[in-house]
Amino acid sequence: MGIGNATMSPPYRVSLTVKAQTDSIARCAEFVLACATAAGFPPARVREMELVVEEVVVNICRHAYSDAPGEVEIRCVRADSEHLFVEFIDSGKPFNILASPAPDLTVDVNERQVGGLGIPLIRAMMDKVSYCREGDRNILRVTARLPR
Numbered sequence: 032m033g034i035g036n037a038t039m040s041p042p043y044r045v046s047l048t049v050k051a052q053t054d055s056i057a058r059c060a061e062f063v064l065a066c067a068t069a070a071g072f073p074p075a076r077v078r079e080m081e082l083v084v085e086e087v088v089v090n091i092c093r094h095a096y097s098d099a100p101g102e103v104e105i106r107c108v109r110a111d112s113e114h115l116f117v118e119f120i121d122s123g124k125p126f127n128i129l130a131s132p133a134p135d136l137t138v139d140v141n142e143r144q145v146g147g148l149g150i151p152l153i154r155a156m157m158d159k160v161s162y163c164r165e166g167d168r169n170i171l172r173v174t175a176r177l178p179r
Contacts, residue, residue: 041109048104051092051121059105060084063117066107070115071177079156080117080175086153087119087171095123095169112177114158119171126169127162128153 047062049055063084067077084105091103101123108116128150154160159174 041111044106044108046104046106048102051088051096051101051103051123053089053092055103056085056088056092059088059103062105063107066109066117067115067175070109072115072175073178076175076178083153083156083173084117087173090128091119091121091123094126095121097124114177115175117173117175119169119173121169122167123169125164127164128171129160129162 045066047059049058060081064077064081067080072080088103088105095101095103101121104118104120106116106118106120108118110116153173157173158176159172161172161174163170
């Protein structure tokens, strides 16, 4: 199913599979942006989704595959008229972002470890975040609700 400027009525599911490399991040973001725009999300919400996509894909590229190159599949799912589900699927190391401890923001910025803010960003910008491991695959699902 193509994604263009036309509005796509639910239900639908489209996917993109790319190599888990940092040069694939822009393509992943463009794919989700096209889905969000077609779903009717306003520009500000689309930009938030872009940040989430970039953060998730960067983490998959950096951490999921240390032994061999891999892929990431992104699925945009529209089961109803109110939600867009974006699923990030990889066959890398198991990693449940929901089990990661929140960074200690009370520590002075000069003493704080680099990184660790992406997971709170994802949780704050999306309406729901879930994770499961199916066989050898990580499946991270973020849910964005259309504003009324």
